[in-house]
Amino acid sequence: MSTEELREEQQFVSGLYARLDALREEAESAVQASLAQVGNGSQARLERDVMVAEQSGLLAAFDTGENGLCFGRLEFRDGRDHHIGRIGIRASDIERTPLVIDWRAEVARPFYLATGHTPMGLRRRRHITSEGRRVTALHDEILDLTDTTRTGHEAADADEVLLAALDSARTGRMHDIVQTIQAEQDRVIRAPHQGVLVVEGGPGTGKTVVALHRAAFLLYAHRELLAKRAVLVVGPNPAFLGYIGEVLPALGETGVLLATIGELFPGVTATGAETPAAARVKGRVEMADVLARALRDRQQLPEPGAPLIVEHDDGELILDWEIAYEARDAARAADLPHNLARPTFAFHVIDALTRQLAERIGHDPYGGPNFLGPDDIAQLGKAVAVSAEVHAAIEQLWPTLTPERFVTEFLAEPVHLADADADAVRRAPGAAWTSADVPLLDEAAELLGVDDSAERARAEARWQREVAYAQGVLDVSYASRTYEFEDKEETDPEGAEVLLAHDIMDAERMAERQEEADHRSAAERAAADRTWAFGHIIVDEAQELSAMAWRLLMRRSPTRSMTLVGDPAQTAESGGVGSWQDILAPYVEDRWEYARLGVNYRTPAEIMDLAAEVPRAAGVVGFEPPSSVRATGVRPWARRVDDLASAVGDVVAAEAPEGGRLAVIAPRALHEELAGKLPDVTAGAEPDLTRAVVLIDPRQAKGLEFDSVVVVEPAWYGTSDLYVALTRATQRLGILTSGALPDALASLLQPRR
Numbered sequence: 001m002s003t004e005e006l007r008e009e010q011q012f013v014s015g016l017y018a019r020l021d022a023l024r025e026e027a028e029s030a031v032q033a034s035l036a037q038v039g040n041g042s043q044a045r046l047e048r049d050v051m052v053a054e055q056s057g058l059l060a061a062f063d064t065g066e067n068g069l070c071f072g073r074l075e076f077r078d079g080r081d082h083h084i085g086r087i088g089i090r091a092s093d094i095e096r097t098p099l100v101i102d103w104r105a106e107v108a109r110p111f112y113l114a115t116g117h118t119p120m121g122l123r124r125r126r127h128i129t130s131e132g133r134r135v136t137a138l139h140d141e142i143l144d145l146t147d148t149t150r151t152g153h154e155a156a157d158a159d160e161v162l163l164a165a166l167d168s169a170r171t172g173r174m175h176d177i178v179q180t181i182q183a184e185q186d187r188v189i190r191a192p193h194q195g196v197l198v199v200e201g202g203p204g205t206g207k208t209v210v211a212l213h214r215a216a217f218l219l220y221a222h223r224e225l226l227a228k229r230a231v232l233v234v235g236p237n238p239a240f241l242g243y244i245g246e247v248l249p250a251l252g253e254t255g256v257l258l259a260t261i262g263e264l265f266p267g268v269t270a271t272g273a274e275t276p277a278a279a280r281v282k283g284r285v286e287m288a289d290v291l292a293r294a295l296r297d298r299q300q301l302p303e304p305g306a307p308l309i310v311e312h313d314d315g316e317l318i319l320d321w322e323i324a325y326e327a328r329d330a331a332r333a334a335d336l337p338h339n340l341a342r343p344t345f346a347f348h349v350i351d352a353l354t355r356q357l358a359e360r361i362g363h364d365p366y367g368g369p370n371f372l373g374p375d376d377i378a379q380l381g382k383a384v385a386v387s388a389e390v391h392a393a394i395e396q397l398w399p400t401l402t403p404e405r406f407v408t409e410f411l412a413e414p415v416h417l418a419d420a421d422a423d424a425v426r427r428a429p430g431a432a433w434t435s436a437d438v439p440l441l442d443e444a445a446e447l448l449g450v451d452d453s454a455e456r457a458r459a460e461a462r463w464q465r466e467v468a469y470a471q472g473v474l475d476v477s478y479a480s481r482t483y484e485f486e487d488k489e490e491t492d493p494e495g496a497e498v499l500l501a502h503d504i505m506d507a508e509r510m511a512e513r514q515e516e517a518d519h520r521s522a523a524e525r526a527a528a529d530r531t532w533a534f535g536h537i538i539v540d541e542a543q544e545l546s547a548m549a550w551r552l553l554m555r556r557s558p559t560r561s562m563t564l565v566g567d568p569a570q571t572a573e574s575g576g577v578g579s580w581q582d583i584l585a586p587y588v589e590d591r592w593e594y595a596r597l598g599v600n601y602r603t604p605a606e607i608m609d610l611a612a613e614v615p616r617a618a619g620v621v622g623f624e625p626p627s628s629v630r631a632t633g634v635r636p637w638a639r640r641v642d643d644l645a646s647a648v649g650d651v652v653a654a655e656a657p658e659g660g661r662l663a664v665i666a667p668r669a670l671h672e673e674l675a676g677k678l679p680d681v682t683a684g685a686e687p688d689l690t691r692a693v694v695l696i697d698p699r700q701a702k703g704l705e706f707d708s709v710v711v712v713e714p715a716w717y718g719t720s721d722l723y724v725a726l727t728r729a730t731q732r733l734g735i736l737t738s739g740a741l742p743d744a745l746a747s748l749l750q751p752r753r
């Protein structure tokens with residue numbers, strides 16, 4: 001009975017792969033055919049590119065389906081019977097009957113939500129486990145208790161598939177969980193896309209993996225909107241983004257931008273390190289006001305009684321306090337960003353200097369009216385307006401600023417900050433940008449505005465050239481008309497009408513077609529555009545973001561369609577904002593939803609119980625540890641040693657899991673010394689998480705996980721860093737110290753009875 005079921009399922013799955021192969025072949029030949037198409041016209045090229053992009057997207061989706069194409073089956077009481085898979089596939093028949101249903105479709109939901117208590121119309125739910133294209137196991141759950149038929153694959157423990165997934169060795173890359181999404185997670189993944197959803201949960205509750213599946217779900221459910229506007233996923237550091245980088249492609253989604261805050265100002269690469277004190281100051285919301293005030297300081301006036309003297313062909317011009325004051329008033333009244341208000345300032349200065357000049361030149365010594373007429377004055381005005389010296393004076397008072405220049409100069413001489421804060425952020429020009437600088441640059445860009453009038457003028461000139469070129473092309477084709485026509489008449493006795501380019505297209509339209517279409521994906525275009533408005537933003541480790549970083553992100557999400565996941569108990573010392581309410585109130589008041597994930601799928605109970613002592617002992621307000629879904633029977637251990645580096649080397653040699661990953665989490669100051677004792681490890685390098693042994697500090701450990709973890713010198717860490725470090729292991733945890741352990745862990749060193 002049971003092998004028969006397995007055989008039938010294998011037959012179905014093999015048929016499915018055959019269909020996948022046929023679809024893949026179709027797409028491949030379509031790509032080949034398009035690429036082979038002759039025709040160099042821009043329209044032909046465009047159509048070919050679009051076709052290739054479409055088919056390549058399909059191919060990527062088919063490759064996604066290659067592993068675990070079909071992982072579930074739902075048999076309903078009303079006779080409906082659906083297979084569930086990573087992607088949806090239809091048969092080649094005329095009705096295009098669905099063979100396997102995409103996990104994100106509504107009809108697949110009972111796969112994740114149905115219980116014996118609420119069977120959602122299900123009779124039986126089957127988990128299909130495979131290796132490559134071979135079905136290796138079936139696990140059935142009977143949800144209709146009146147059903148007495150049995151398949152021989154009824155799972156003794158409904159969580160067998162989940163537990164097998166959780167126990168598997170880690171690879172250094174996060175995997176998708178489509179086969180085992182749990183009900184509380186499914187509700188988060190499929191929550192409505194409008195508005196702000198906050199997802200809170202302790203370590204290992206699946207916040208990250210759920211957030212990524214949510215991105216995939218939203219792209220499926222709202223593809224029209226989101227494929228155009230793109231989804232942004234913000235993570236804490238590049239190593240973390242590398243760690244999660246394969247989940248969305250494995251779910252068939254490549255159009256998502258993964259970025260850290262430090263990567264969100266196009267043109268700037270944040271490579272510098274920041275002291276915690278400087279990060280704190282730069283992250284405070286008051287910085288917005290400080291920068292605004294610093295910028296007003298850049299809109300200067302000459303000292304009263306010490307005007308700027310501007311050399312001019314018709315005599316000296318005197319740019320004094322009054323002229324500058326009135327011009328500045330008028331420019332500020334325009335209520336525009338600094339660079340956009342500058343023309344108003346310049347106009348008023350030029351106008352005043354022209355009047356000054358006219359009064360001097362046309363002055364009648366006998367008290368009569370000015371000799372100059374309006375035309376003369378206009379001439380004088382033109383000369384003043386194009387004077388390089390006048391412009392230099394204007395630039396001195398109201399400089400054109402880039403965000404980079406303004407922030408560099410501000411950090412060199414931080415104004416409007418308390419002395420201690422100014423000392424913390426002061427930095428010589430030329431230093432590398434840091435992540436904490438990026439929100440300041442973004443704020444500056446808002447305050448400055450982009451004066452794109454020059455770029456617009458260039459674009460217009462470019463356009464005119466294209467039109468002129470197109471006109472030339474049309475003229476050539478028109479000139480050859482007689483020749484072609486005669487040719488045609490000779491070979492075509494019917495004298496069939498020949499339409500020439502001129503008859504159907506004018507130069508402007510032709511230029512439009514010539515213009516290179518932007519073939520970049522929405523995510524690529526978004527990455528290069530500071531003012532891009534994303535369709536949805538997902539923020540992981542959201543508790544870490546500073547108030548200034550929130551301002552940046554909110555600008556990228558004018559519709560406030562966001563999913564924020566985080567755990568306040570894991571907030572780094574120099575990091576984030578207090579409560580979700582504090583973060584969100586300025587932007588959405590209290591209009592946000594809250595969901596909590598309470599089960600830890602990573603850390604076994606033995607390790608979680610120990611780790612929970614750390615925030616508890618520190619009296620972290622509102623701390624609620626998640627409950628571990630499994631216990632392994634392996635207790636964490638601690639050892640006090642004299643020679644720390646040698647001990648770490650010995651422990652790693654003994655503990656490194658077969659085929660799995662081990663992390664040594666140690667304070668930065670010890671990395672140099674420890675690296676020498678570890679295989680293939682270089683201190684200071686960006687960690688390669690796919691290596692068998694990794695050396696990281698607690699900040700780098702954020703969001704990551706390993707089969708086995710050795711924490712070194714825990715007494716050196718703050719509460720949240722220690723809590724993060726202790727909750728990274730899926731199987732084993734060991735602690736090495738050269739001194740005393742923090743109180744919360746002290747029991748580990750006491751002899752057990």
Ligand SMILES: Nc1ncnc2c1ncn2[C@@H]1O[C@H](COP(=O)(O)OP(=O)(O)OP(=O)(O)O)[C@@H](O)[C@H]1O
Nearest residue numbers: 177180181182203204205206207208209601602703
């Ligand atoms: N439903 C599930 N099925 C299988 N594995 C799961 C499931 N939910 C979570 N996991 C696994 O649990 C581990 C922890 O998940 P994840 O990293 O998303 O947790 P987290 O809440 O972001 O943790 P942290 O706050 O510590 O970074 C991952 O290996 C993830 O694949």
